[in-house]
Amino acid sequence: xxxxxxxxxxxxxxxxxNSIINCAYSNSASDYxxxxxxxxxxxxxxxxxxxxxxxKRQGQRVTVLLNKTVKHLSLQIxxxxxxDSAVYFCAERKTSGSRLTFGEGTQLTVxx
Amino acid sequence: DAGVTQSPTHLIxxxxxxxxxxxxxxxxxxxxxxxxxxxxxxxQFIFQYYEEEERQRGNFPDRFSGHQFPNYSSELNVNALLLxxxxxxxxxxxxxxGQVGSPLHFGNGTRLTVT
Numbered sequence: 001x002x003x004x005x006x007x008x009x010x011x012x013x014x015x016x017x018n019s020i021i022n023c024a025y026s027n028s029a030s031d032y033x034x035x036x037x038x039x040x041x042x043x044x045x046x047x048x049x050x051x052x053x054x055x056k057r058q059g060q061r062v063t064v065l066l067n068k069t070v071k072h073l074s075l076q077i078x079x080x081x082x083x084d085s086a087v088y089f090c091a092e093r094k095t096s097g098s099r100l101t102f103g104e105g106t107q108l109t110v111x112x
Numbered sequence: 113d114a115g116v117t118q119s120p121t122h123l124i125x126x127x128x129x130x131x132x133x134x135x136x137x138x139x140x141x142x143x144x145x146x147x148x149x150x151x152x153x154x155x156q157f158i159f160q161y162y163e164e165e166e167r168q169r170g171n172f173p174d175r176f177s178g179h180q181f182p183n184y185s186s187e188l189n190v191n192a193l194l195l196x197x198x199x200x201x202x203x204x205x206x207x208x209x210g211q212v213g214s215p216l217h218f219g220n221g222t223r224l225t226v227t
Contacts, residue, residue, distance in 0.1 A: 034215055043116070043202050043218035044155065089154050099145070099168055100216060102154030 012109045019077040021106045023090035026071060030092035034100065035064060035075045039086045047075070047088075077108075085110045114139055116219035118203050124225045125193050133188040133222045137205030143167075144186040145216060146178060147202040155202055161186050162209040190224075198226045 031052035036044035050057045050064045063076040091100040117136045143162045147155035157170035161180035180186045204216035
């Protein structure tokens with residue numbers, strides 16, 4: 001079935017480096033995408049979202065890029081900090097409904 | 113501004129028992145969705161409630177049921193618990209059932225262990 005998935009299960013970076021977390025989706029009917037951060041023992045925390053009529057959206061230290069041609073979504077985190085260590089999920093949602101389909105997540109570890 | 117709150121935070125039940133989980137949505141939100149998250153996996157959609165009715169449902173058996181109250185709070189009920197029901201149950205709220213641009217806000221979940 002159609003689903004949203006992530007390329008890498010783990011990513012390790014040095015503090016201060018930029019991080020890039022990737023996500024591939026297969027549902028062409030999805031036109032809204034969201035990145036969530038989940039720390040141990042907590043629920044997913046909204047980071048940033050993007051609609052399919054956009055290619056890029058920036059937030060505070062984060063940027064989401066959407067490439068609809070290859071159905072690829074990425075999250076860039078600038079100047080990664082130890083507090084960024086968490087599991088990151090991308091999720092997609094269709095306009096006809098509001099359920100989110102999540103990928104399996106990428107565990108980001110920031111080394112001091 | 114209170115976010116999404118869930119209770120209890122942890123729960124241990126025996127196979128065959130029934131459980132009720134509770135959720136209060138973020139202030140100003142009127143739609144509640146429930147997700148099940150197995151260890152090491154992404155959350156899976158169970159169902160969504162809006163205007164006190166179930167609006168959408170994921171691929172979960174009828175043992176999973178819910179309710180939404182006039183104050184928008186919600187309950188998730190699971191009957192005849194199985195070992196495989198052990199998971200983190202997440203409640204998420206939003207403004208409206210299908211508004212793109214209204215991201216879901218999640219609570220910290222209820223950790224259910226079935227023995």
